[in-house]
Amino acid sequence: MEVQDFEQIFQQKIDNEIKIEPKDWMPDAYRKTNIRQISQHAHSEVVGMLPEGNWISRAPSLKRKAILLAKVQDEAGHGLYLYSAAETLGISRDEMIEQLLTGKAKYSSIFNYPTLTWADMGAIGWLVDGAAILNQVMLCRTSYGPYARAMVRICKEESFHQRQGFEVLLVLSKGTNEQKAMCQDAINRWWWPSLMMFGPKDSESTNSDLSMKWKIKRKSNDELRQNFIDMIAEQVKILGMTLPDPNLKWNEERKHYDFGEINWDEFWNVVKGNGPCNKQRLEARKKAHENGNWVREAALMYAEKRKNRTATKVA
Amino acid sequence: MKNYINKYFYGDYGEIEGGSSSSNTTEHQWPLWEIFIRSKQGLDHKHVGSLHAADAPMAIENARDVYTRRMEGISIWVVESKYITASNPDEAGELYEPAKNKIYRHPTFYQLPEEVNHM
Numbered sequence: 001m002e003v004q005d006f007e008q009i010f011q012q013k014i015d016n017e018i019k020i021e022p023k024d025w026m027p028d029a030y031r032k033t034n035i036r037q038i039s040q041h042a043h044s045e046v047v048g049m050l051p052e053g054n055w056i057s058r059a060p061s062l063k064r065k066a067i068l069l070a071k072v073q074d075e076a077g078h079g080l081y082l083y084s085a086a087e088t089l090g091i092s093r094d095e096m097i098e099q100l101l102t103g104k105a106k107y108s109s110i111f112n113y114p115t116l117t118w119a120d121m122g123a124i125g126w127l128v129d130g131a132a133i134l135n136q137v138m139l140c141r142t143s144y145g146p147y148a149r150a151m152v153r154i155c156k157e158e159s160f161h162q163r164q165g166f167e168v169l170l171v172l173s174k175g176t177n178e179q180k181a182m183c184q185d186a187i188n189r190w191w192w193p194s195l196m197m198f199g200p201k202d203s204e205s206t207n208s209d210l211s212m213k214w215k216i217k218r219k220s221n222d223e224l225r226q227n228f229i230d231m232i233a234e235q236v237k238i239l240g241m242t243l244p245d246p247n248l249k250w251n252e253e254r255k256h257y258d259f260g261e262i263n264w265d266e267f268w269n270v271v272k273g274n275g276p277c278n279k280q281r282l283e284a285r286k287k288a289h290e291n292g293n294w295v296r297e298a299a300l301m302y303a304e305k306r307k308n309r310t311a312t313k314v315a
Numbered sequence: 316m317k318n319y320i321n322k323y324f325y326g327d328y329g330e331i332e333g334g335s336s337s338s339n340t341t342e343h344q345w346p347l348w349e350i351f352i353r354s355k356q357g358l359d360h361k362h363v364g365s366l367h368a369a370d371a372p373m374a375i376e377n378a379r380d381v382y383t384r385r386m387e388g389i390s391i392w393v394v395e396s397k398y399i400t401a402s403n404p405d406e407a408g409e410l411y412e413p414a415k416n417k418i419y420r421h422p423t424f425y426q427l428p429e430e431v432n433h434m
Contacts, residue, residue, distance in 0.1 A: 023404050073384070080381050084365040087347065093367060094344050150364070157385070296369075297343065303370035 019145040022088040039096045042082035043107035051115040081150040088146045112275030119186035125165015127194040143215040173239045188244040196267045198225040347396040348374040352388035
């Protein structure tokens with residue numbers, strides 16, 4: 001069989017909604033795109049723990065602290081599901097970590113913004129996790145089996161994240177004037193970066209066409225972004241707060257909300273590493289990795305020692 | 316100097332490096348384990364994913380933290396991935412051929428008079 005035949009069989013499978021599994025033949029670009037997307041997704045979960053970690057010791061009550069700890073632990077778990085899904089494509093864990101730490105691999109730019117107040121924990125849960133969920137629900141049906149299965153597990157756990165975030169804001173929105181102001185301020189700061197999470201406009205997106213053909217993605221950036229805006233524009237009313245966009249308006253004809261222009265210069269700037277916290281986040285990851293080195297080595301030595309001990313006992 | 320030649324695609328990586336792995340780091344990597352979980356008494360253990368651990372006891376503890384945070388399991392099996400031998404999907408045709416041409420193994424192969432009712 002020629003490569004073209006393999007490609008044809010591969011595309012037929014995709015068209016017939018048959019999942020691609022690790023040992024199946026796949027085009028190199030499909031493998032590469034999946035490795036890039038899954039590892040980037042895993043890095044986002046891992047780096048995403050940092051802005052929230054900042055508030056674990058500062059949470060306003062023991063209840064909130066326990067909830068935040070559980071959420072951060074979920075994120076570590078999500079990172080691990082995704083790393084192992086990427087590994088089925090032939091990249092090693094160490095290679096991925098190295099790509100993250102050297103800046104070759106990206107993670108979601110949203111985590112390069114600072115978390116200034118407690119209300120940010122609410123805004124992150126509601127807006128950032130809300131945006132992520134729309135993407136993740138779509139990815140539950142992605143064509144690569146291990147990725148889809150990891151996403152199903154993640155989606156099951158993610159909805160608690162968004163609900164607790166909304167609840168944090170709901171409590172603040174019914175609080176003192178200062179608490180209300182804090183709530184509104186967090187929404188103002190996280191709204192636009194959340195919209196940027198869906199990536200460049202469809203007309204500017206480099207990876208979209210093939211990803212759609214291969215059913216890695218099933219909805220375009222703009223489509224997902226519009227879904228998100230329509231959802232949040234309604235939910236913000238329950239909080240009695242507003243979104244910081246004077247052009248946000250229901251369009252009866254389109255049956256969608258119209259919205260203002262995103263600051264794309266800011267978007268590209270943060271992607272290129274010049275966001276408010278890019279440096280800090282990467283340094284925190286590097287430090288954690290280096291400080292964990294002796295633990296990883298000691299565990300290997302201990303496993304080796306234990307194995308030898310059992311071997312001599314048997315002999 | 317290297318920063319000047321970096322390409323910045325949105326979320327892109329490793330285009331320049333070509334994805335070659337640095338072999339010295341892989342030596343220190345904890346081995347990979349496949350995790351199987353029995354979700355409740357009476358059901359089979361089912362493959363749920365994989366993780367890295369230095370040895371089997373650690374693999375079980377990690378599996379508890381990674382795959383059973385919400386009581387998804389009551390029993391865990393861990394197997395080091397290198398001990399799993401998998402069939403090759405490219406040979407599926409030959410491998411399953413003996414089953415394909417024995418349709419008489421299925422109950423629907425037999426046409427019985429309607430009076431027999433449920434059999």
